[in-house]
Amino acid sequence: MDDAAFNTESVAADQLKAFIERIERLEEEKAGIAGDIKDVYAEAKGNGFDTKVLRKIVSLRKRDYAERQEEDAILELYMQALGMQ
Numbered sequence: 001m002d003d004a005a006f007n008t009e010s011v012a013a014d015q016l017k018a019f020i021e022r023i024e025r026l027e028e029e030k031a032g033i034a035g036d037i038k039d040v041y042a043e044a045k046g047n048g049f050d051t052k053v054l055r056k057i058v059s060l061r062k063r064d065y066a067e068r069q070e071e072d073a074i075l076e077l078y079m080q081a082l083g084m085q
Contacts, residue, residue, distance in 0.1 A: 041051045079085050
């Protein structure tokens, strides 16, 4: 193997290692944030809030208004077809 090939492999390995280490750090941060979110839901539950509904609201707020309206219309149509209204 010549020096150029060795240097290229060394640089690629160093770059790969840097990416992996960054991902690992972010995964650790993500785990910490997930724990914080869990604590907030537990606190809300302790104050009498329904965490299932809170999760649904958080999910809905992430989505576009038009997308939510379309899904609600389809849900209503399906429920009517099943005699659920």
